[in-house]
Amino acid sequence: MTDPISDFLTRLRNASKAKLDECVHPHSRLKEGVAAILKVEGYVTDYSSGVDAQGHKTLVVKMKYVDGAPAITGIKRVSTPGRRLYFSYTDIPRVLNGLGIGILSTSKGIMKDADCRRTKAGGELLCNVW
Numbered sequence: 001m002t003d004p005i006s007d008f009l010t011r012l013r014n015a016s017k018a019k020l021d022e023c024v025h026p027h028s029r030l031k032e033g034v035a036a037i038l039k040v041e042g043y044v045t046d047y048s049s050g051v052d053a054q055g056h057k058t059l060v061v062k063m064k065y066v067d068g069a070p071a072i073t074g075i076k077r078v079s080t081p082g083r084r085l086y087f088s089y090t091d092i093p094r095v096l097n098g099l100g101i102g103i104l105s106t107s108k109g110i111m112k113d114a115d116c117r118r119t120k121a122g123g124e125l126l127c128n129v130w
Helices: 004-017 028-038 113-119
Strands: 022-026 044-053 057-063 073-076 100-105 107-114 125-128
Touching: 004 022, 004 028, 004 057, 004 073, 004 125, 028 044, 028 057, 028 100, 028 107, 044 107, 100 113, 107 113
Parallel strands: none
Antiparallel strands: 022 057, 044 057, 073 125, 100 107, 100 125
8 A cells, every 4th residue: 555644535435425434444643643533623522542452552532522513514535646735834825815824744753734833843745624
């Protein structure tokens, strides 16, 4: 697999459209950081670590629905392995004029766009969520 973050986002998108209760992914610290931001922002209910039948560590994300509609309306990968996009804190684009969030990988860890602007930290824009 060349892009595990894109696979993670696609699994979340598909699970929300299929109205699944939870979504299981192979575990990584980067995916766990993205899931933590999604939980804080209210896009998912919870996330936890688990182990599958082969003994591999997994990340279980519990999906959130509001009146039967998924909380994640859209999720899009921005920076890809073939085209990395880095932004200074002053140049980070706003998602839907501030209604969505951008998730960045910075030297201070995985952060949402508003926190990057506040702490003056730039980095790689991983994805946009709305």
